[in-house]
Amino acid sequence: MLIHHARSLLFLPASNERAIAKARDLPCDMVILDLEDAVANDRKEEARSNAVAALQQGFGNRLKAARINVAGTPWHGVEMVAMKAAPVDYVVLPKVEDPRQVKDVFSVTQKPVIAMIESAKGALAAPSIAAAEGTAALFVGVNDLRLDLRIPAAVGRAGLSLVLQQTVLAARAAGIAVFDGVYNRLDDLAGLQAECIEGHALGFDGKTLIHPGQIDIANRLFGPDPQAVVDARRLIEAATGGAERFEGRMIETMHVVEARALVARADAVTPSR
Template identity: 75%
Template sequence: MLLRHARSLLFLPASNARAIAKVRTLPCDLVILDLEDAVPDERKEDARTGALEALAEGFGNRLTALRINVEGTPWHGVEMIAAKQSAADYVVLPKVESPKQVKDVFSVTQKPVIAMIESARGVLAAPEIAAGEGAAALFMGTNDLRQDIGIPAIAGRDGLAMALQAVILAARAAGIAVFDGVFNRLDDEAGFEAECVAGHALGFDGKTLIHPSQVPVANQVFGPDAQALADARRLIEAATGGAERFEGRMIESMHVEAAKALVARAEAVGQG
């Protein structure tokens, strides 16, 4: 699967062997073994060892990533070496505010980097980060971004709207994937679904998750809609080139390309 086709991207503490075993039974598209916030300082070394073993065992056809600690922490260097040695497909780098951070990690690990945008400085630098060497995708780190901007935790996402769209535009201009931030209220299923729908409408490719229960909803919302997919196939079949009428609307080559992209995404996630 291509990264841009991923709908559900699940964070797991690399120190939690039980959670790692369970994720192999889940339909998530990308597994992120976390060495950063989810792991206490005293367990970093054990988590690193566990992550390497889990990645070596593999996660079936799921994409995999290792989230390392940022430069300036005691673990950054050794985790870059571990990432290089690992079977992870990607490295997730938190708190990115410059393309140099991504380039440095890519140079050491030789793995494409998913950059987390978690601050005002990161948002403003997003175009350069997305276009920089080694960048494979952007993640929204909405929890830290809220704090950095000064948005109350209980507030909605209105205050993040400009930042979210700016990061999406940066990723699209660079031709890389972009994913929405996590939803913290695990008992608010309706709120989570609403945020997925809103994120999809904004243009995000998928959503980062913190609990297995969130996977099915993310897959459903960010996966191709059955009606839209059927419409795309009819459009492709009917198109003959140039501007023309199709089922009461005008279409041209851009609509055909969009329809083909939707079909390709459906096939990638097993909905073809």
């Protein structure tokens, strides 16, 4: 699967071997083994060892990523070396505020980097971060963003709307994928659904998740609508080139391109694993 087809990207603490084992049977599109915030400092070495072993075993057809700790921490260098040798598809780098951070990790690991936009500085630098050599995608780190921007969690995401849209714009301008931030309320599936609908409307490719119970909603709401796929296939078959009438509306080359992209996404994610 190509990264821009991913709908559900599940963070797992790399210190939790049981959760990692269960992930091999989950229908998420990407597994992200977390070495950073989800792991206590005294378990960092254990988590790194677990992550390397899990990556070597693999996760079927799911994309594999690992979130490392930032530069300046005691674990950053050794984790980069470990990821260079590990069979990981992507390295997730938190708290990115300068494209040089991405370039440094990419130069050491030789693996494409997913940069997390988690601060005001990161948001303002998002275009240059997205365009940096080695950047494969952007994640929005909503929790850290709220803290940095002093936005209370209780007021919803209205205060984050500018950063969310700017991050999408930066990614699209650079031609890379972009994914919405996590939803913290594990028992509030209606809230998760509303946030996925909003994220999809803003242009995000998929959503980062923190619990297996969130996967099905993300897959459904970020996946292609079945009827839209049927309509797209019909449009592709009917198109003969140039501007023309199709089922009561005018279409041209851009509509065919859009329809082919939708069909390609549907083919990539169906059936869910």
